[in-house]
Amino acid sequence: MSRSAVLVDADWVEANLDTPGVVLVEVDEDTSAYDKGHIRGAVKIDWRDDLQDPVRRDFVDKAGFEALLSARGIANDDTVVLYGGNNNWFAAYAYWYFKLYGHENVKLLDGGRKKWELDSRELVTDVPERPATNYQAKDQDLSLRAFRDDVVAAIGTLNLVDVRSPDEFTGKLLAPAHVPQEAAQRGGHVPTARNIPWSKAANDDGTFRSNEELKELYAGAGVDFGKDTIAYCRIGERSAHTWFVLHELLEQPNVKNYDGSWTEYGSLVGVPIELGEAR
Amino acid sequence: MTTQGCAAPEQTVALPAGIDLSTQAVIQGVVSGPGTAYARLLDDSGEFTGEVVVSDEGIFRFFAAPGQWTVRIIAGGGVTKDVSVEAKLGEVAQLAVTV
Numbered sequence A: 001m002s003r004s005a006v007l008v009d010a011d012w013v014e015a016n017l018d019t020p021g022v023v024l025v026e027v028d029e030d031t032s033a034y035d036k037g038h039i040r041g042a043v044k045i046d047w048r049d050d051l052q053d054p055v056r057r058d059f060v061d062k063a064g065f066e067a068l069l070s071a072r073g074i075a076n077d078d079t080v081v082l083y084g085g086n087n088n089w090f091a092a093y094a095y096w097y098f099k100l101y102g103h104e105n106v107k108l109l110d111g112g113r114k115k116w117e118l119d120s121r122e123l124v125t126d127v128p129e130r131p132a133t134n135y136q137a138k139d140q141d142l143s144l145r146a147f148r149d150d151v152v153a154a155i156g157t158l159n160l161v162d163v164r165s166p167d168e169f170t171g172k173l174l175a176p177a178h179v180p181q182e183a184a185q186r187g188g189h190v191p192t193a194r195n196i197p198w199s200k201a202a203n204d205d206g207t208f209r210s211n212e213e214l215k216e217l218y219a220g221a222g223v224d225f226g227k228d229t230i231a232y233c234r235i236g237e238r239s240a241h242t243w244f245v246l247h248e249l250l251e252q253p254n255v256k257n258y259d260g261s262w263t264e265y266g267s268l269v270g271v272p273i274e275l276g277e278a279r
Numbered sequence B: 001m002t003t004q005g006c007a008a009p010e011q012t013v014a015l016p017a018g019i020d021l022s023t024q025a026v027i028q029g030v031v032s033g034p035g036t037a038y039a040r041l042l043d044d045s046g047e048f049t050g051e052v053v054v055s056d057e058g059i060f061r062f063f064a065a066p067g068q069w070t071v072r073i074i075a076g077g078g079v080t081k082d083v084s085v086e087a088k089l090g091e092v093a094q095l096a097v098t099v
Helices: A010-015 A032-036 A062-071 A085-100 A112-118 A148-154 A166-170 A211-220 A238-249 A261-265
Strands: A022-028 A043-046 A079-083 A106-109 A159-162 A229-232 A255-258 B025-032 B037-042 B048-053 B059-064 B067-075 B079-087 B092-098
Touching (some): A022 A032, A022 A085, A079 A085, A085 A106, A085 A112, A085 A238, A106 A112, A148 A159, A148 A229, A148 A255, A159 A238, A229 A238, A229 A261, A238 A255, B025 B037, B048 B059, B059 B067, B079 B092
Parallel strands (some): A079 A106, A159 A229, B025 B092
Antiparallel strands (some): B025 B059, B037 B048, B037 B067
């Protein structure tokens, strides 16, 4: 699958705003951004309210995903173009999620909402009305998802890519610096993980670096492309961004996103944790 | 354990309710200039640590660790501006940036 099959630029989106079968979806945690202005025709998915199970820490299940997409007027054969804030973190998470449930045609808008805004492109407040569909999801493709036991088993064996900032990796910070710091967990990283922050894969405007630059980045930081890879961060959305880079842009076959990530691993009893720089 | 995601709290003039400043090293500021801008926090090696959209009032805020940081303001037209700042526990480091 080529880069253009999974990633589109803003010019492509502007040219396809009225193309039948192309559905724009803005995905954010803070959905006030959508309410203040979004790309014309885009529907909204709320990372928390729409994609998370309201009780357990898990996704909405297959039936919940089907109900969500049906209500948003998204059909199985639509081309879904995802974008969002935070340098597309939540859009990349949703992209991974669409792939988990077997949606065929899904793409990311390169640079997401940020690039669109910095280019001063049009944003509107009109909410589109799309007729409901009868969306049918597939069973979760668990070849894309890692669980905690997979991570423990991968120590010293597979590529473990910690995509958080260096200060989170070493244990200095417990969360990204734009949210208040938390205390109910241990700091550090999974032993043998390489720290390759998600941000190294992106330019300042949120667009992805070239495939050549990305290959050099990960190989140079110790990723063995002959091995399977698990990416993690704090709650699984930044690592979905890196999963997108490794699995979709660089076409590495066996890459899993560990969505439990540090908020789960750093609270487990008895698992090994390493502090400081990578060893 | 928090259930909060990684999106930033709303960027307001006052610290969000419930924040105990004595446990935080806050960097905040006001950006003046036209159009949407983003504030990015870089650590002392220049690595990305966090980013927020500057509010309509021009406000941004980070919860850092004590030490030296750089705030990079990213605006339209490829404009960027870097400002160095030291964060201290229990204090708010205040910046003003024009782009």
